[in-house]
Amino acid sequence: MAWSDKSHPHRLLLTKQFPLGLEALPVFQPVMLAANRIWNSCVWHSRETFRQENRWPTEAELKAKFKAFAAWKELHSQSAQAVAEEYFEAVSAYRKHRENGHLEMSPPGFKPKNHLRTVTWKRQGFDVEDDTLVLKLSRKKEPIKVALPGGWNVVTLPDGTEVKGVPVEVKVKAVVRRRKVENLVLHVTLDLGVVSVNQTGAVSAYDYNSAMFARAVSSGRLDLFVCRELLSLVQYRNKTIAEFQEKVSRLKEGSRRWRRCLSAKVRVLKRLDHRIRQMEHSLTKLFAELDGAEGVAFAVVGDLTDLRRFARTWMKGKKATQKINQMAYDRLRQEQRYKNLMWGIETDAWTERNTSSTCCLCGTRDPAWRRHRGLWVCGRCGLVLQADLNGAVNLLKQYLFGSCTGRVELPFAPRGVRVWRWDGRHNRFVQVSSRAA
Structure with a gap:
């Protein structure tokens, strides 16, 4: 679950999890491996830029650099951009730690080739058809359809009120223990709108x-x-x-x-x-x-x-x-x-x-x-x-x-x-x- 006040101080965003099972692994594995290749490419390019020019590339430079790569074209454009944004955020945190005197910190590094990276679909990267999520990929590729149980977008508040949320972000994460993939979990962030608060009390x-x-x-x-x-x-x-x-x-x-x-x-x-x-x-x-x-x-x-x-x-x-x-x-x-x-x-x-x-x-x-x-x-x-x-x-x-x-x-x-x-x-x-x- 998460909370956000970007648009309104009383806007409520909650995240619900849905296990997908290992039977969905063959469908999501190519997409997650492509996201991992984008991450490793960002690592390599950033280190080379720092070694040659003594600076870290910006987020816009990373997106423009790998926009024509084969791995980039396997994902939806916003999903591929999300990987570059996550890497840039990790580099920014590393640089801030170094500025604060934590010299033992290391920059974000490479991931193994078979690492299943979390893939993010933003609002324009998926559609909702009844109880089915349609996760878009790149052009000329068939989207991934995920069937969800009834009432998947309904959240019950503590007073018993049922609120229907609007999905704003979808993530697919791999649960790995001892180097073995045990499950895939779908994280859906729902926007429940502006919640009314008590005025007196x-x-x-x-x-x-x-x-x-x-x-x-x-x-x-x-x-x-x-x-x-x-x-x-x-x-x-x-x-x-x-x-x-x-x-x-x-x-x-x-x-x-x-x-x-x-x-x-x-x-x-x-x-x-x-x-x-x-x-x-x-x-x-x-x-x-x-x-x-x-x-x-x-x-x-x-x-x-x-x-x-x-x-x-x-x-x-x-x-x-x-x-x-x-x-x-x-x-x-x-x-x-x-x-x-x-x-x-x-x-x-x-x-x-x-x-x-x-x-x-x-x-x-x-x-x-x-x-x-x-x-x-x-x-x-x-x-x-x-x-x-x-x-x-x-x-x-x-x-x-x-x-x-x-x-x-x-x-x-x-x-x-x-x-x-x-x-x-x-x-x-x-x-x-x-x-x-």
Whole structure:
């Protein structure tokens, strides 16, 4: 699933997956191999241009260079252009990493000749005939027809409303494990149009942290989400990468053991990434469900722009800096945003200035009152609260009144704190007692 606000802030785009089975492999294999040859051609031309002229070719140069190639003529024109666009985007990301000081990064490289590359069909590259997708190829080539089940373009929102979407993009991906193609999956992105959002209701505020996520609602409800399992998975992933890099550095590049080590690295990291993404989706789904059940109309998330750069400049602790740099805050915010939109809840980013160093009860600011292990003890009014919950309440006050400092009274009477923690047996977050947390 995905969310986009290119044309409207409340426009919802969702992606549905349909397994095609291995029986469709002979039909899509020539097309996917042609896309792989275009990718390798872009790699070769870019490296030669950089070696001779000390520059990387532009996206327009790549498209003009390979427009007359045989592999280009096997695909639809927009599908072939999509491959060049993906390569140019990868090169741009590599150059940006190098500019930011990550000299260990390598440019996108060649793929094996038998690699089945993902093929993209844009809106002009396919037609819809009832429950059949007609995927166009180049001229004088018969299109590929894919039969889909009934109701393939219908999405049911959490309130039970069925919305019919318009397909805007189609992708065919190969599922490969241990160098064997196990399945082909069709990804169809549907445009559900502009979703109506709630105009009146409560306001919720979320304070993102590495191991704790706090939530405060204008009705007085406070929630604390313990995400130590998520943080430990991210840390374990970093440790795994370091171990594999140490092993690879002792092997000869291109040797059999070197290739086996890289294959094992990719296999292990894919499994860890899948577990991390599952936990992130469960967390953001719980956020949206709680907001929808409590009648929330606006969800406020802290604006963490330039947080990583700010942490590198003044934070002296290596552990704190590592925790901040390894959490995918922007991805969590985007996931929460489109899930909230399905519930009719608008999500907005707001500044977190002074929220972690101000008492949410009396409005007095003193950074020293944030004690060890996330404990907030106000030296003026004597408030004792979890530090992230204090920041979430201040973020809510800042959104409602424009400031959290000074004598700004709380718009609600805080109730008991609910604590949520990951349950590995059921693979979801469950409510636990404060002692269990």
